[in-house]
Amino acid sequence: MSRRRLPRWAIVLAGLALFFLAARFTGCDLALLWERRGHLTDILGQMFPPDWKFLPRVLSPLWATVQMSVTGTVLGSLFALALAPLCAANLSAPPALRVLLRALVQLARTFPALILALAATFLFGIGPFAGTAAITVYTFAIMTRLTCDDAQSASTAAYRALLAMGTPPYRAFFRAVFPGVASTYLTNALYLLETNVRHSAILGYVGAGGVGLLLNEKISWREYSRVGMILLGLFLAVCLIESLSAWLTGLVTGRRRSSPALRRIIVVALAALFLFCTATVGAPDFSRASLRTVRAMLAGLVRPDWAFFFQTDAGGLGWLLLETVCIALAGTAIGAVISLPLAILGSGRIMPRPVALLGRTVCMAIRSVPFLVYGLIFIRATGPGAFTGVLTVALCSVGLLSKRFIQAIDTVDLRAELALAAMGATRLARIRHALLPQLAPAFGAAVLYRFDVNIRDASVLGLVGAGGIGAPLVFAMNHYNWPTAGAICIGLVVLVWLIDLLSARLQGGAKA
Amino acid sequence: MYLELNGVSKTYNGRVHALDGVSFAVERGQFVSVIGPSGAGKTTLVRLLNGSERCDAGQIVLDGAHLENARGGALRAIQKRLGTIYQDFALVENVSALQNVLNAALPDMGALPALAGSFGRQRRQQALGLLERVGLAGKADEPVRELSGGQKQRVAIARALMRSPALLLADEPVASLDPVTGRQILELMKDIQRTEGVTVLMNSHNLDFARQFSDRLIGLNGGRLVYDGPADADEDTLAAVYAGKAAP
Numbered sequence: 001m002s003r004r005r006l007p008r009w010a011i012v013l014a015g016l017a018l019f020f021l022a023a024r025f026t027g028c029d030l031a032l033l034w035e036r037r038g039h040l041t042d043i044l045g046q047m048f049p050p051d052w053k054f055l056p057r058v059l060s061p062l063w064a065t066v067q068m069s070v071t072g073t074v075l076g077s078l079f080a081l082a083l084a085p086l087c088a089a090n091l092s093a094p095p096a097l098r099v100l101l102r103a104l105v106q107l108a109r110t111f112p113a114l115i116l117a118l119a120a121t122f123l124f125g126i127g128p129f130a131g132t133a134a135i136t137v138y139t140f141a142i143m144t145r146l147t148c149d150d151a152q153s154a155s156t157a158a159y160r161a162l163l164a165m166g167t168p169p170y171r172a173f174f175r176a177v178f179p180g181v182a183s184t185y186l187t188n189a190l191y192l193l194e195t196n197v198r199h200s201a202i203l204g205y206v207g208a209g210g211v212g213l214l215l216n217e218k219i220s221w222r223e224y225s226r227v228g229m230i231l232l233g234l235f236l237a238v239c240l241i242e243s244l245s246a247w248l249t250g251l252v253t254g255r256r257r258s259s260p261a262l263r264r265i266i267v268v269a270l271a272a273l274f275l276f277c278t279a280t281v282g283a284p285d286f287s288r289a290s291l292r293t294v295r296a297m298l299a300g301l302v303r304p305d306w307a308f309f310f311q312t313d314a315g316g317l318g319w320l321l322l323e324t325v326c327i328a329l330a331g332t333a334i335g336a337v338i339s340l341p342l343a344i345l346g347s348g349r350i351m352p353r354p355v356a357l358l359g360r361t362v363c364m365a366i367r368s369v370p371f372l373v374y375g376l377i378f379i380r381a382t383g384p385g386a387f388t389g390v391l392t393v394a395l396c397s398v399g400l401l402s403k404r405f406i407q408a409i410d411t412v413d414l415r416a417e418l419a420l421a422a423m424g425a426t427r428l429a430r431i432r433h434a435l436l437p438q439l440a441p442a443f444g445a446a447v448l449y450r451f452d453v454n455i456r457d458a459s460v461l462g463l464v465g466a467g468g469i470g471a472p473l474v475f476a477m478n479h480y481n482w483p484t485a486g487a488i489c490i491g492l493v494v495l496v497w498l499i500d501l502l503s504a505r506l507q508g509g510a511k512a
Numbered sequence: 513m514y515l516e517l518n519g520v521s522k523t524y525n526g527r528v529h530a531l532d533g534v535s536f537a538v539e540r541g542q543f544v545s546v547i548g549p550s551g552a553g554k555t556t557l558v559r560l561l562n563g564s565e566r567c568d569a570g571q572i573v574l575d576g577a578h579l580e581n582a583r584g585g586a587l588r589a590i591q592k593r594l595g596t597i598y599q600d601f602a603l604v605e606n607v608s609a610l611q612n613v614l615n616a617a618l619p620d621m622g623a624l625p626a627l628a629g630s631f632g633r634q635r636r637q638q639a640l641g642l643l644e645r646v647g648l649a650g651k652a653d654e655p656v657r658e659l660s661g662g663q664k665q666r667v668a669i670a671r672a673l674m675r676s677p678a679l680l681l682a683d684e685p686v687a688s689l690d691p692v693t694g695r696q697i698l699e700l701m702k703d704i705q706r707t708e709g710v711t712v713l714m715n716s717h718n719l720d721f722a723r724q725f726s727d728r729l730i731g732l733n734g735g736r737l738v739y740d741g742p743a744d745a746d747e748d749t750l751a752a753v754y755a756g757k758a759a760p
C-alpha cells in the first residue's frame with residue numbers, strides 16, 4: 001500500500017496556520033501577559049519564602065494525595081493486567097468480549113481524572129475513597145490500552161505451543177506472553193505513578209480528597225506564602241516519587257544490576273507500602289449515593305440533551321469543544337517550543353553537569369505544580385478566558401515535555417555528534433545537524449501524546465475559569481443536570497476518538 | 513493402531529485446500545517422517561494433530577480418543593498427552609531454560625500456583641533431569657535468548673518430554689539449524705524414540721535426514737497423500753513426491 005506523502009513545507013505551513021488559528025480563537029495576547037507580568041512576579045514573591053509554620057497542616061493531606069496515587073496506580077495496573085489478555089487480538093479471547101472491553105476502555109480513557117473523581121463523589125461520597133476510585137479507573141483505562149497494544153505486537157509462538165499442550169489460555173498468557181512485555185508494563189505503571197501524583201493533587205477541588213482542597217482555599221484567600229508551602233511539599237513529594245520510580249525503572253529494564261535477594265526485598269517492601277496505603281484510605285460514604293442518582297446519571301448518558309449537543313452558536317457544545325481543542329493545540333505548541341531549549345539545557349550529555357542539574361530541577365519544579373494552580377495564578381494576570389487556559393496548558397507541557405525530551409536525548413546515539421565535534425563544529429551546529437534529526441521522531445511522538453493528554457486536561461480548565469468545556473460540565477454535574485452532562489460527555493468521547501484517529505494517522509505518517 | 517487419520521481435510525478461507533482427504537495410520541513406537549515441498553500441508557497436519565486447529569472433515573483418532581470433535585476440557589485432556597516441537601522453537605525467550613521446561617507442567621497445576629510459578633521440588637527435579645537428558649546440564653538457569661539454535665531446540669525437546677508424551681510431533685525441527693547441529697538434534701530424537709518408546713511424527717523437507725532417521729515416510733503434495741511406504745525407497749519414487757505425482 002502506498003500513501004502519497006505531502007511535501008514537508010506543506011506540513012510545516014499547515015501546522016503554523018493551525019497554530020495561528022488556534023491562537024486567534026483563544027485570544028492569545030502575549031503583549032497583555034507582558035504588560036501584566038507584575039501580577040505574576042508579585043505572587044511568586046509572596047510565595048517565597050514559604051510559611052514554614054503551616055507545614056504541619058500540609059502533611060496529612062499531602063500524604064492522602066500520595067496514598068490515593070499509589071493505591072490507584074497499583075489497583076488500576078493490576079486490573080489492566082488481568083484484562084489485557086482478553087483484549088489483545090492475537091490471543092484466544094472471544095472476539096465479542098474483546099470489542100466490548102475495548103469500547104469500555106476507550107470510553108473511560110476519554111475522561112480526565114478530575115471528572116471521574118467528580119462522578120465518583122456522587123457514588124462514594126466526599127473524601128479520598130472517591131479520589132482513589134477515580135485514579136484507579138483512570139490508570140486502568142490507560143494501562144489496559146498500553147498493555148494490550150504490547151501484547152498484540154508480542155510473539156505468540158510460545159503461547160500457542162503451551163496451548164497445544166493443553167494449558168488454559170490465561171495461564172499460558174502469564175507464563176509465555178507476559179515475560180516479554182513485563183518490563184514495558186512496569187515502566188508504564190511507574191510512569192503513571194508519577195503523573196498520578198499530580199492528578200491526585202487537584203482532586204480535592206471536587207471534594208475527592210488530598211491536598212487540592214487546601215490549595216484551592218489558600219489561593220482564593222490569597223495566602224500565597226501558605227500556597228508556597230503546599231507547593232514546596234508537593235515538589236518534594238514529586239521529587240521523591242520520581243527518583244524512586246527512576247531507580248525502579250532502572251532495575252526493571254536491567255540497566256541497573258540487582259541480585260535476586262535485593263529484588264525480593266524490594267517486592268516485599270513495595271507490597272507492604274501498597275497494603276499500608278490501601279488499608280488507610282478510609283471507607284466510602286454511601287450516604288450521598290442512591291440508586292436514583294446512578295440511574296439518573298446513566299439516563300443522562302443514554303438520553304442526553306440533544307438540543308444542546310447540536311447547538312452551533314457561541315456557547316453551544318461544538319463551540320466549547322472547539323475552544324478546548326484550540327487551548328490544547330496552542331498550549332501544546334507553545335510548550336513544545338519552550339521545552340526544546342530547556343531539554344537541551346537539562347541534558348547531562350550535552351551540557352556541563354551543574355547546568356544540566358539546574359535545568360532538570362527547573363523542569364521538575366514546573367511539573368510538580370498541579371496545572372489548575374497555574375490556571376488560578378494566571379487568571380490574576382490575564383483574567384478569565386481561554387488565553388489563561390492556553391498559558392496553563394503551555395506551562396504544564398513545558399514541565400512534562402522537557403522531561404520526555406531529556407529522556408530521548410539521554411538515550412540517543414551520540415556517534416554522529418562526536419564525529420562532527422572531531423571536525424571542529426560548534427556546539428550549536430552539532431545540535432542542529434547531528435542531534436535534532438535523530439531526535440525528531442521521538443520528539444514528535446512525545447508532542448502528539450502530550451496533545452492527546454492536554455485535550456483531557458483542557459477539558460477541566462473551565463473549573464477555574466480558564467475556558468473550554470470544563471465549566472459547563474462541572475456546573476451541570478454539580479446541579480444534577482445529567483442530560484446536559486451526558487451531552488458534553490458524548491461530545492468529549494467523539495472528540496477524543498477523532499483526535500485518536502488523527503494522531504494514529506500522523507504517527508503512522510511519521511514512521512513511514 | 514495408535515494414531516489413525518481417516519479422510520482428513522482442512523480448507524483455509526474457503527478455497528485453499530491445505531489437506532485433502534488424507535488417511536494413514538501409525539503404529540506405537542514408529543518414527544514417521546512426513547515429506548513434501550513447501551505448501552504441501554505438513555504444518556497443517558501437525559496443527560490438526562496437536563489440536564491447535566480443527567479439521568473440516570474426516571477423523572483423527574489418537575489412542576482411541578477422537579480429536580476431531582473434542583472441545584474444551586476433553587480436547588485439553590488429549591493435548592496433555594502430546595509434545596510438539598517447532599522450527600522456530602516457540603520458547604519464551606527472556607526466561608530461563610528451566611522455566612521453559614517447567615511450563616509444560618502448567619496444565620496439571622491449579623491456577624494460582626501456575627500464575628505464581630511455584631512448581632514444587634519434584635517438578636523442578638524432573639525438569640533438571642530432562643535438561644540433563646538432552647545435554648544441557650549446565651544451562652538450566654541461562655535465559656533462552658542467550659542459547660544457540662541447537663540448544664534452544666534441546667530445551668524445546670525437554671519441554672515436550674516433560675509431558676511424558678506418547679506422541680512427539682515435530683514441525684521441521686532442524687530447518688533453522690546448520691546441518692551438523694541438525695544431525696545432533698535428530699540423533700537425540702531417534703534416541704528418545706528408541707529408549708522411551710515414544711511415537712515420533714516429524715515434518716521435514718530434508719529428504720536425506722528423513723530417510724536416514726525414520727522407519728517410514730509419508731509424502732504429501734498439494735494437501736494429498738502421494739506416498740506412504742518404507743524409508744529406503746529409491747530416489748525416483750521420492751522425487752515423484754516433490755513433483756506431485758502419486759507413486760505407484
Ligand SMILES: Nc1ncnc2c1ncn2[C@@H]1O[C@H](COP(=O)(O)OP(=O)(O)O)[C@@H](O)[C@H]1O
Pocket residue numbers: 524525528529530548549550551552553554555556557
Ligand atoms: N492460517 C492459514 N491461512 C490461510 N492459508 C494457510 C494457513 N496456513 C496454511 N495455509 C495454506 O495451506 C497450505 C499448506 O500450508 P502448510 O501446511 O503450512 O504447508 P507446509 O508446512 O507443507 O509448507 C499452503 O498453501 C498455505 O498457504
Ligand SMILES: [Mg+2]
Pocket residue numbers: 554555556684
Ligand atoms: Mg511448514
